[in-house]
Amino acid sequence: MKIIKIASQMQKIALKHIKDGDEIGLVPTMGALHEGHISLIAKSVKNDDITIVSIFVNPVQFCPNEDYLKYPRPAKKDKEICKKNHVDYVFMPSANDMFPSDHKTFIEIKTLQDILCGAFRINHFRGVATVVAKLFNISCADRAYFGVKDFQQLKIVEKMGKDLNFRTKIIPCSVVRERNGLALSSRNSYLSAEEKKRSLNISKSLKEAAEDFKSRDLNFVKKTVINKLKKIPGSEIDYAEIVNFDDLSPANKNTKKAVFAVAVWIGKTRLIDNIMMIKDKGRSGQ
Amino acid sequence: MKIIKIASQMQKIALKHIKDGDEIGLVPTMGALHEGHISLIAKSVKNDDITIVSIFVNPVQFCPNEDYLKYPRPAKKDKEICKKNHVDYVFMPSANDMFPSDHKTFIEIKTLQDILCGAFRINHFRGVATVVAKLFNISCADRAYFGVKDFQQLKIVEKMGKDLNFRTKIIPCSVVRERNGLALSSRNSYLSAEEKKRSLNISKSLKEAAEDFKSRDLNFVKKTVINKLKKIPGSEIDYAEIVNFDDLSPANKNTKKAVFAVAVWIGKTRLIDNIMMIKDKGRSGQ
Numbered sequence: 001m002k003i004i005k006i007a008s009q010m011q012k013i014a015l016k017h018i019k020d021g022d023e024i025g026l027v028p029t030m031g032a033l034h035e036g037h038i039s040l041i042a043k044s045v046k047n048d049d050i051t052i053v054s055i056f057v058n059p060v061q062f063c064p065n066e067d068y069l070k071y072p073r074p075a076k077k078d079k080e081i082c083k084k085n086h087v088d089y090v091f092m093p094s095a096n097d098m099f100p101s102d103h104k105t106f107i108e109i110k111t112l113q114d115i116l117c118g119a120f121r122i123n124h125f126r127g128v129a130t131v132v133a134k135l136f137n138i139s140c141a142d143r144a145y146f147g148v149k150d151f152q153q154l155k156i157v158e159k160m161g162k163d164l165n166f167r168t169k170i171i172p173c174s175v176v177r178e179r180n181g182l183a184l185s186s187r188n189s190y191l192s193a194e195e196k197k198r199s200l201n202i203s204k205s206l207k208e209a210a211e212d213f214k215s216r217d218l219n220f221v222k223k224t225v226i227n228k229l230k231k232i233p234g235s236e237i238d239y240a241e242i243v244n245f246d247d248l249s250p251a252n253k254n255t256k257k258a259v260f261a262v263a264v265w266i267g268k269t270r271l272i273d274n275i276m277m278i279k280d281k282g283r284s285g286q
Numbered sequence: 287m288k289i290i291k292i293a294s295q296m297q298k299i300a301l302k303h304i305k306d307g308d309e310i311g312l313v314p315t316m317g318a319l320h321e322g323h324i325s326l327i328a329k330s331v332k333n334d335d336i337t338i339v340s341i342f343v344n345p346v347q348f349c350p351n352e353d354y355l356k357y358p359r360p361a362k363k364d365k366e367i368c369k370k371n372h373v374d375y376v377f378m379p380s381a382n383d384m385f386p387s388d389h390k391t392f393i394e395i396k397t398l399q400d401i402l403c404g405a406f407r408i409n410h411f412r413g414v415a416t417v418v419a420k421l422f423n424i425s426c427a428d429r430a431y432f433g434v435k436d437f438q439q440l441k442i443v444e445k446m447g448k449d450l451n452f453r454t455k456i457i458p459c460s461v462v463r464e465r466n467g468l469a470l471s472s473r474n475s476y477l478s479a480e481e482k483k484r485s486l487n488i489s490k491s492l493k494e495a496a497e498d499f500k501s502r503d504l505n506f507v508k509k510t511v512i513n514k515l516k517k518i519p520g521s522e523i524d525y526a527e528i529v530n531f532d533d534l535s536p537a538n539k540n541t542k543k544a545v546f547a548v549a550v551w552i553g554k555t556r557l558i559d560n561i562m563m564i565k566d567k568g569r570s571g572q
Contacts, residue, residue, distance in 0.1 A: 007451055015453065019307060105395045105415075105449035112390060129391070130450070133419075137451040163391035164416070165293055165423040167301065 032186035061127030312427035318472035347413030
């Protein structure tokens, strides 16, 4: 396994692999790798000749008041995890290499970037889209692996890839959860034991919502989850929305395939989660 | 020579060439090919194993009140010119293939896109940057050829390529002019014989400005050109600005390498032109 720190060098290596006939898989991460990331790596190692894991805490996707500085950066442990899981290249650029002070170019995906998390984290998704485009170009990837936990991010990256004709195929990967249901996240490390216990109610309420969605109306499903989230001590809801699976537009009574997406603060930690919800066949949804 | 009309097909062909070890040159055009385009094609044919000419009148770089519909589209003649000049592929997509109605992704290059032409043609350069990114991805180009006549466009494409880590190298190519000095442009076809004659004063005044720049102060150089342009019957100046060669910021007395860029209406036709201006060594510029 090789550690590459310079974008131009990574791109040169990747291009050589492409010319040699290899297919490349990219797993873009911000490090602090957990079982969720490992599941993405495993998919790439299985599908692709070459697996590149990028580890980069991307400054332009954080808002000024967010946790950019305190975001966990366990570089040594991350490298060990990559090595153990048969990664070929770890790409760990500096912030200055990726976003020098004269960087001026940003990718904007109208509408999609301004709803849900985008309404609370201003410029977050343009930062995501921009860094992902850069990583696609640097890695020359045939495939890139994204977790469904960050559902809006996945949709934005899919849209960006399609609209700009990137040849990189986006592979969505299921959420990995702890046995008790909590979605894995690098930010879970911020939670105290007590907060972690409380936050289980997020995934639990979504699971119940997916059941309710089969037969109950949208309003009921939404209100039930909101009430459950509000009962978590120290919680504050950023949003709890039911949207269309395909384009994140607001769901209505005719929506057959929806996503219930939530962002909830537990103390000082912001957690996101979502669940896909499918209407029972033969029901009107009313 | 092959004509390709579908983006995904062009990309598949291009990728195969890359895997076969070929190097690809892209000449992005809006068609109505003239000697300026032919000079770009000749450079690519010389440098690259494969030359792709894209012909696409890009709707998203036109403002609502501009000449999108009347822009010349002599497809048959363009194809003949390409064939005669040893082009390997002509990529001629439909507007719907490149920008379907659900297209939502745009590339913005702050500051650079809002000055000079960008101040008059709102959203023009985000349309340019977006289509060029698409064409880079579709063509898998190692090199792309741009005329210096569209100087701001060249700078924007260079910045976009660098900021987003496109591997495509941008090759700037000199302005091709008629013997009398008029910069070649597909839009020259809109000019009457009389207007064409009048518009010669644009390049003439710029040439004289480059001489003046060596020894006279900026204000004199700028005013002299503006006065000459104003004297052209039926002319209207959008802008006439002296900017730094590197980043298009306003030039000042210390600027050694500048560009004098102008956009002038001659009747109903908007013409742009520019000249590089270099200070005499040993002069203060005052």
